[in-house]
Amino acid sequence: xxxxxxxNNKFGHITTANNVSCHFEEKKVTVLLGGSGSGKSTxxxxxxxxxxxxxxxxxxxxxxxxxLGRKEIYELRKKMGMLFQGSAxxxxxxxxxxxxxxxxxxxxxxxSVIKTIIKIxxxxxxxxxxxHMMPSQLSGGMTKRVGLAxxxxxxxxxxxxxxxxxxxxxxxxxxxxxxxxxxxxKLGVTSIVVSHDIESAFRIADKIMILFYGNLIAEGTxxxxxxxxxPKVRQFVEGSPDGPIPFTLTDKDxxxxxxxx
Amino acid sequence: MEAIAAIxxxxxxxxxxxxxxxxxxxxxxxxxxTPPYRFKRVIAEIEFIGAKSFLxxxxxxxxxxxxxxxxxxxTLSKFGAQGVLGSAxxxxxxxxxxxxxxxxxxTGRAGSAITAEIGIMKITDQVPALEMMAIEPxxxxxSPKIIAALISLPLLTAFFDLVGILGGYLVGVLMLGVxxxxxxxxxxxxxxxxxxxxxxxKAVAFGFLISWISCFIGYNAKATTEGVSSATTNAVVMTxxxxxxxxxxxxxxLL
Ligand SMILES: Nc1ncnc2c1ncn2[C@@H]1O[C@H](COP(=O)(O)OP(=O)(O)O)[C@@H](O)[C@H]1O
Ligand SMILES: [Mg+2]
Numbered sequence: 001x002x003x004x005x006x007x008n009n010k011f012g013h014i015t016t017a018n019n020v021s022c023h024f025e026e027k028k029v030t031v032l033l034g035g036s037g038s039g040k041s042t043x044x045x046x047x048x049x050x051x052x053x054x055x056x057x058x059x060x061x062x063x064x065x066x067x068l069g070r071k072e073i074y075e076l077r078k079k080m081g082m083l084f085q086g087s088a089x090x091x092x093x094x095x096x097x098x099x100x101x102x103x104x105x106x107x108x109x110x111x112s113v114i115k116t117i118i119k120i121x122x123x124x125x126x127x128x129x130x131x132h133m134m135p136s137q138l139s140g141g142m143t144k145r146v147g148l149a150x151x152x153x154x155x156x157x158x159x160x161x162x163x164x165x166x167x168x169x170x171x172x173x174x175x176x177x178x179x180x181x182x183x184x185x186k187l188g189v190t191s192i193v194v195s196h197d198i199e200s201a202f203r204i205a206d207k208i209m210i211l212f213y214g215n216l217i218a219e220g221t222x223x224x225x226x227x228x229x230x231p232k233v234r235q236f237v238e239g240s241p242d243g244p245i246p247f248t249l250t251d252k253d254x255x256x257x258x259x260x261x
Numbered sequence: 262m263e264a265i266a267a268i269x270x271x272x273x274x275x276x277x278x279x280x281x282x283x284x285x286x287x288x289x290x291x292x293x294x295t296p297p298y299r300f301k302r303v304i305a306e307i308e309f310i311g312a313k314s315f316l317x318x319x320x321x322x323x324x325x326x327x328x329x330x331x332x333x334x335x336t337l338s339k340f341g342a343q344g345v346l347g348s349a350x351x352x353x354x355x356x357x358x359x360x361x362x363x364x365x366x367x368t369g370r371a372g373s374a375i376t377a378e379i380g381i382m383k384i385t386d387q388v389p390a391l392e393m394m395a396i397e398p399x400x401x402x403x404s405p406k407i408i409a410a411l412i413s414l415p416l417l418t419a420f421f422d423l424v425g426i427l428g429g430y431l432v433g434v435l436m437l438g439v440x441x442x443x444x445x446x447x448x449x450x451x452x453x454x455x456x457x458x459x460x461x462x463k464a465v466a467f468g469f470l471i472s473w474i475s476c477f478i479g480y481n482a483k484a485t486t487e488g489v490s491s492a493t494t495n496a497v498v499m500t501x502x503x504x505x506x507x508x509x510x511x512x513x514x515l516l
Contacts, residue, residue, distance in 0.1 A: 077393055105396055
């Protein structure tokens with residue numbers, strides 16, 4: 001479905017992708033795990049054409065996203081939905097208009113059809129009845145669900161999720177996990193999830209990839225990742241502060257650093 | 262050497278920013294005149310920039326006209342020329358104070374809000390969200406604001422002129438007792454079509470400046486809360502200064 005090949009990207013001296021190659025399979029849930037600042041959001045944005053990598057290719061439906069013009073990317077985007085980290089609802093529009101927005105822009109459906117579609121989508125995310133509220137009146141978990149309803153309103157083939165459970169309590173996280181699985185199992189939506197929530201990844205993933213400061217350090221089924229003997233993967237899975245993944249960013253020796261200053 | 266290099270870098274940075282601002286406005290204008298048109302968005306923006314400014318413009322204009330009449334009466338009575346008070350008030354307002362004060366008030370009220378709105382849309386990912394929905398953000402957010410400002414400013418300025426003259430009348434005629442006939446007679450005799458026309462040209466130019474600068478700075482704000490708040494301040498300062506400079510330029514060309 002989506003194939004990333006030899007992707008490289010840097011912002012100044014920060015490397016967000018170092019020769020990354022990976023494959024996101026159709027109708028599967030793939031979770032890209034990594035600590036914050038490891039380049040997950042950047043990779044996700046580049047996969048949908050919201051930013052170009054320094055080099056490498058990203059093949060989507062046989063087309064290289066990194067070299068498409070605006071018109072062609074817009075055409076492809078109609079097959080994609082994205083749930084942003086902060087939901088990105090339009091704060092000037094109520095919930096109904098937020099979800100209706102892509103329909104009004106890209107279809108000529110009548111108001112009554114739009115109304116029905118929105119009822120269906122809100123029912124899917126378990127939020128029927130909030131149509132007339134404003135985004136600022138909803139809790140974090142609820143805005144994520146509205147963001148998801150908006151992302152799927154045009155029935156995309158692929159949905160991208162940026163940290164769908166971050167900042168949510170365990171119950172709200174569980175609800176989002178279930179929604180991601182429902183969409184995938186019932187509608188066959190290819191799901192690409194970027195996250196640092198390991199528990200959630202184990203619950204929803206068909207395949208997990210671990211990104212560490214721009215390097216893809218592991219790839220496999222949840223079972224394989226759980227049983228991996230690679231020390232970096234073990235440290236990540238166990239969430240321990242000590243191990244091959246350094247606690248500080250600089251690789252300068254601490255003693256040297258103190259003595260030289 | 263360091264200093265020269267720093268000046269060089271600064272100049273390059275400024276030239277680059279100006280270039281980007283130029284491309285930005287060209288793109289926004291081009292997007293505004295190509296379909297699909299966004300009439301509804303333009304109407305909503307006219308309501309925000311124009312309609313919601315009426316009260317503040319009313320108060321500003323009324324007091325400007327009143328104080329002009331007071332000051333004008335004091336000066337003119339030294340020459341025994343109180344009769345021309347009407348034309349003095351009208352010409353200062355129509356040619357100069359109407360367009361400039363109106364534009365400065367709109368900058369404070371709507372320009373700052375535009376910058377903040379666009380900046381906030383950026384930090385909350387609403388701009389990339391539009392992109393993801395295959396909608397051009399500049400066409401959707403910026404173009405309607407530019408068109409709305411181009412329409413709103415001349416209308417607000419005309420309203421300012423009217424209320425300002427009314428303020429002058431209240432103080433000049435009703436309070437200080439200038440003859441009503443000569444107040445309006447002199448005004449009509451001295452005011453030419455070119456004065457009105459020149460004032461409206463300024464209004465259009467200021468509408469353009471306000472929307473251009475506020476949108477550009479908002480759109481390029483650093484994606485942090487501090488970034489947006491400093492962008493808002495910058496936009497108001499930059500717009501106000503540009504209005505005063507461009508006002509001088511237009512006046513000198515029109516005279
Ligand atoms: N547009 C950008 N310009 C410069 N640096 C950026 C930009 N976007 C992200 N970065 C930097 O790249 C690194 C990775 O960011 P990101 O992809 O958001 O990480 P993650 O989502 O894994 O937390 C961070 O250090 C971030 O500051
Ligand atoms: Mg991120």
